[in-house]
Amino acid sequence: MPTLPPERGPRPATASHQHRQVAESFGSDAERYDRARPRYPRALVDRIVAASPGPDVLDVGCGTGIVARQFQEAGCRVLGVDVDARMAGLARQRGTDVEVASFEAWDPAGRRFDAVVSGQTWHWVDAVAGAAKAAQALRPGGRLALFWNAGQPGPDVAQAFAEVYRRVLPDSLAARQGTVSAVDGYAALCATAADGIRKAAGFTAPEQSRFDWEQSCTRDEWLDQLPTQGAFTRLSRDELASVLTGVGAAIDAAGGGFTMHYATVAVTAARTGTA
Template sequence: MPTIPPERARPSEPEPHRARRTAESFGSDPERYDRSRPRYPDAMVERIVAGSPGADCLDVGTGTGIAARQFQAAGCAVLGVEVDARMAEWARRRGLTVEVAAFETWDPAGRAFDAVVSGQSWHWVDPVAGAEKAAGALRPGGRLAVFWNAGLPGPGTVEAFAEVYRRVARGSLAARQWVVPAGDGYAALCARAAEGMEKAGAFGEPEQWRFDWERSYTRDEWLDQLPTTGGHTQLAPAELEAVLAGVGAVVDAAGGRFTMHYTTVVVTAVRTGDA
């Protein structure tokens, strides 16, 4: 589901990569984050790996290692970079190698990679500085691929969810995620990522891929995930409690289960040049 505003930021709001307080808020409960967050389509992972010249992969904003483990399972050797030391430690305890740094200031120390990937995290990175850093870490022909899971339930459920947020958290980041279709909600993020790759001057023409899929959630599974998302980490405790109660009641009324219709959107480009 969306973790940042689906529409373009309002003039008074910082661009996502400047919102460091939110970017560094996810490590408060890494166990829940890792347990509840959706994975990525295997078809996406396979396409990125097949379109890269080798198996050395750098995962930017690796978090607890959700995407990193999927790329490992596909045969990649993965190094993670993560700004939150709590998330990095969680990933390390599960066998990943992770370095703690903001990607824009991370030092590749002469290492080169065949793919730089970033799942649900690139909006926390300066799009131009991040693309430049990725270009410096990629071998020629290497691939930069950044991706997000965007999702909405069916019309009746989404309207009922939206009413809960209007009632108890009007105007919040969490409430704004319901205002546009899931894929459209990430159009601004994709455009920003593609523009950053173009401005870096080291990539071919960016491409956009999409993968549509579904997941069924029980009431408890959905309420487990909600507090891990960016819009909800910033709610006051009483607001969050009211949201969870209201959303839980909606799922109960739907029979205790509902289906999320996901679109995984990918922006990707290939590193050009000889060095």
């Protein structure tokens, strides 16, 4: 059984860019977040790099540097921006330069980038103000690329997990897992991001894409990742312990592991203009 993260307060009823305390809760166990969170398809990274006019990348909400390192491995120079100094500190230790600020308040100071990317984070940014700031930071022809991993196990495992959540957290979003497609859940985030790009102006029409892939998970690997997910980061220690016990038993009943089916969904647009 993995160790529990530090005690946290109650989760607010809604989660959006207006609830910075939720976004900042991920840094309470930055090492676990960096170790356990899934990466992103190389095909997505390669497509963004190929569509960008150069190698300079700004990673918004870079966290511990998971996305930044993937772009560095593809030959890019990456600067990260993150609101959480704890996450930023770990990213720096692992080779990414990071400036600590909310993206809306961050100052480009005249710097321009060939791509502005954001993995699993843009829903914590005001969609219109964030797109406007990205337009300010991008060179003409530069790419804004916003993406999320939508993951779901097979139906039997998903139902077993949902039963645990309904028992332990009956009024939570997690309790509806197993009945709602993960991709459908992220479609609303993509729609909000695309609408923000259109309202901010300065971009071509936003385009959406999807990359399907799978990852095998052992019991211990999944119990390590679960506390880093937004539905669970602000649970009490007792609530989280009950969730981990129940989910662990469900994975044991499934043979000690399962396959996670991921769809990485992305919204991209190109900076227009000549200056």
